[in-house]
Amino acid sequence: xxxxxxxxxxxxxxxxxxxxxxxxxxxxxxxxxxxxxxxxxxxxxxxxxxxxxxxxxxxxxxxxxxxxxxxxxxxxxxxxxxxx
Amino acid sequence: xxxxxxxxxxxxxxxxxxxxxxxxxxxxxxxxxxxxxxxxxxxxxxxxxxxxxxxxxxxxxxxxxxxxxxxxxxxxxxxxxxxxxxxxxxxxxxxxxxxxxxxxxxxxxxxxxxxxxxxxxxxxxxxxxxxxxxxxxxxxxxxxxxxxxx
Numbered sequence: 001x002x003x004x005x006x007x008x009x010x011x012x013x014x015x016x017x018x019x020x021x022x023x024x025x026x027x028x029x030x031x032x033x034x035x036x037x038x039x040x041x042x043x044x045x046x047x048x049x050x051x052x053x054x055x056x057x058x059x060x061x062x063x064x065x066x067x068x069x070x071x072x073x074x075x076x077x078x079x080x081x082x083x084x
Numbered sequence: 085x086x087x088x089x090x091x092x093x094x095x096x097x098x099x100x101x102x103x104x105x106x107x108x109x110x111x112x113x114x115x116x117x118x119x120x121x122x123x124x125x126x127x128x129x130x131x132x133x134x135x136x137x138x139x140x141x142x143x144x145x146x147x148x149x150x151x152x153x154x155x156x157x158x159x160x161x162x163x164x165x166x167x168x169x170x171x172x173x174x175x176x177x178x179x180x181x182x183x184x185x186x187x188x189x190x191x192x193x194x195x196x197x198x199x200x201x202x203x204x205x206x207x208x209x210x211x212x213x214x215x216x217x218x219x220x221x222x223x224x225x226x227x228x229x230x231x232x233x234x
Contacts, residue, residue, distance in 0.1 A: 008134055081202065
């Protein structure tokens with residue numbers, strides 16, 4: 001299983017804050033998972049339409065699109081941060 | 085020290101706590117971020133700061149640790165609020181104390197620049213045109229990039 005978290009407008013578009021899903025069989029990197037998410041329905045398609053905008057953290061660390069994903073990971077999707 | 089909290093903070097008290105009893109400190113520089121009343125052409129009634137509990141602490145600790153590696157700091161502090169805030173409210177306090185002023189100025193500047201591009205916070209503004217997620221600014225990326233060593 002992998003634990004997916006969504007924040008800010010990514011959460012609003014997807015419609016939920018988190019979900020636990022079985023690791024998709026053809027996913028091995030963050031880029032694979034983003035592509036897989038796009039095919040899950042309208043909200044997901046909208047949230048992930050522009051793959052360059054959504055940022056990703058794996059196990060609470062910022063990562064790039066080529067980062068590997070493993071069973072048990074916590075993977076968060078969010079817009080560029082705007083704190084401070 | 086880092087703190088992520090809904091409550092307000094007292095800048096004077098926080099600075100006093102940093103320097104009390106440490107006479108190696110010769111300079112302390114602080115930055116306070118506040119909620120502005122205008123965003124472009126729209127008036128802001130309030131804003132809500134969302135964050136990623138768990139990752140937020142880690143990200144801030146990492147930024148603080150990097151500042152302490154790069155400058156000879158006697159003390160450093162990051163306080164960031166979350167939840168609903170109104171114009172004039174304090175959002176963030178960063179401060180750095182060092183034996184000499186240059187390190188405290190530079191470290192303070194570094195802390196806020198890195199925080200703005202790396203800490204997982206998002207601002208939702210309640211504007212006269214409806215709720216709006218604040219867009220990240222490329223000028224913030226440029227500000228953070230200045231601190232990345234070639």
